[in-house]
């Protein structure tokens with residue numbers, strides 16, 4: 529069973545007051561990939577729903593993407609960077625092993641009053657980070673926070689492995705959260721889970737303590753991301769369905785009360801399959817993977833930003849974030865905007 533925490537009796541709530549996103553300008557289409565590996569636009573589109581992904585140039589880094597998304601979210605919320613108490617950057621492709629990507633973002637934004645850290649829960653990182661902010665705002669220790677999901681997965685992509693190189697893209701998305709005591713519900717509930725037994729389903733092994741950087745790797749491919757797509761696929765559908773069901777039950781909501789489910793964009797077929805099992809109508813499931821590929825921790829906030837900017841989610845709407853990723857990890861948040 530996933531671990532979970534309900535909103536306590538506190539009237540202090542974590543409310544989303546701004547969002548923003550940023551994707552690098554350079555594009556990589558399915559036809560471009562077909563020139564690099566034995567694949568086709570038809571195969572990729574049918575199996576994943578992806579048409580194009582944004583990819584970083586050598587000089588564009590995770591902190592750069594994160595800072596750009598953060599600036600946009602702060603502007604939307606009308607919050608000055610100096611007002612922030614906390615910045616969390618959810619990422620598995622950090623600027624460097626240390627210091628944290630969040631330190632670079634803090635410096636670039638001039639958020640001198642914030643304490644900051646990175647959170648590594650792969651594609652579930654953004655959803656995990658929101659749960660942490662929820663706790664700090666409900667107990668009154670944080671007033672204003674910036675949560676960013678930012679990834680440069682194409683920098684650890686094996687461009688010769690057709691089963692993985694077609695899946696990923698780069699980007700960043702961010703939200704500003706503010707502690708409110710005015711009756712706003714904000715983050716109503718979060719459910720999180722993990723199962724380390726399945727760590728091999730999705731991993732990148734180089735440059736940690738098991739395979740330290742200067743030593744030659746017995747398998748050079750360990751510098752790249754490795755995935756067992758079919759295993760991930762099956763687990764992802766189950767965990768997404770269970771997480772959303774848990775959210776609905778614990779908040780005493782039905783699908784009629786929910787304006788939109790904003791899922792991690794890992795594969796259009798995974799999202800469709802989960803939506804079908806949940807009985808979610810098409811208009812309540814947001815899918816933008818065709819334009820971004822899988823951007824891991826960045827995908828939920830990028831999708832949310834698009835939902836807000838196109839009017840699909842408006843102030844007062846209740847929506848659900850849900851994610852599944854390496855670890856394996858999963859989680860969901862129910863939020864009133």
Ligand SMILES: CC(C)(COP(=O)(O)OP(=O)(O)OC[C@H]1O[C@@H](n2cnc3c(N)ncnc32)[C@H](O)[C@@H]1OP(=O)(O)O)[C@@H](O)C(=O)NCCC(=O)NCCS
Pocket residue numbers: 566567568571572575576651690691692694695730755756757758760761794795822852853854
């Ligand atoms: C990767 C994924 C798209 C593969 O789709 P699938 O339907 O499961 O396909 P399979 O892995 O069973 O492969 C089917 C065939 O297509 C081939 N194939 C794999 N990638 C291919 C590509 N890019 N182009 C053409 N053929 C490809 C395989 O070699 C296999 O051939 P075979 O039957 O001759 O062995 C899908 O499993 C997926 O999206 N999984 C989750 C991805 C993931 O881990 N995301 C990150 C975590 S959030």
